[in-house]
């Protein structure tokens with residue numbers, strides 16, 4: 001359902017050019033839990049940003065469910081992100097002044113296609129799934145890192161996106177919390193048939209992935 005063809009991204013810094021992505025061709029199946037691995041600087045974040053429509057590649061093609069997403073206007077891309085895609089970042093990126101419940105509800109509010117009552121129900125349901133109902137009125141800073149990351153996963157899931165992108169979501173967590181987060185991704189993937197594309201640099205995370213793509217200098221290498 002995601003077809004990537006000869007994707008390239010060149011960053012220019014003064015006179016220096018960096019080929020962060022140097023011709024990536026890859027297909028990702030619906031319902032796949034795909035791991036993207038590789039050394040620091042190999043292009044993992046760049047690839048995720050291109051697939052998540054957060055940045056524009058220099059050349060190449062990305063087709064999602066038959067739609068040539070790079071040909072969309074900015075407004076169409078924003079709508080596509082809101083309706084189809086979810087994101088989890090390394091630093092959680094929760095809104096500090098909003099409660100757990102409000103953070104989780106936020107993407108649903110932006111979409112404006114549900115009543116407030118329905119949004120409350122959906123947000124509560126997903127908080128129950130991650131085991132943090134009793135913390136719904138807390139602020140992010142009152143939670144541990146692992147709990148904050150679970151809240152950010154709940155926020156990414158509240159709109160039931162087709163594809164979930166996660167960039168080193170366990171980078172700031174100890175192994176116990178990392179395992180909780182990975183177990184949650186696995187559960188989401190199995191229960192909701194969610195496609196998940198996750199960047200990781202930890203070897204033991206590989207047990208969770210259906211398939212692994214390794215990047216080196218902006219290219220896919222065989223593992």
Ligand SMILES: Nc1ncnc2c1ncn2[C@@H]1O[C@H](COP(=O)(O)OP(=O)(O)O)[C@@H](O)[C@H]1O
Pocket residue numbers: 011012013018019020038039040041042043044045046047
């Ligand atoms: N905004 C940017 N401007 C210039 N160079 C960048 C930018 N973002 C990434 N790069 C470069 O692109 C390469 C790939 O970076 P990145 O995708 O962040 O790698 P990874 O996530 O695998 O560590 C690196 O050489 C990095 O320095």
Ligand SMILES: [Mg+2]
Pocket residue numbers: 044045046
């Ligand atoms: Mg990165």
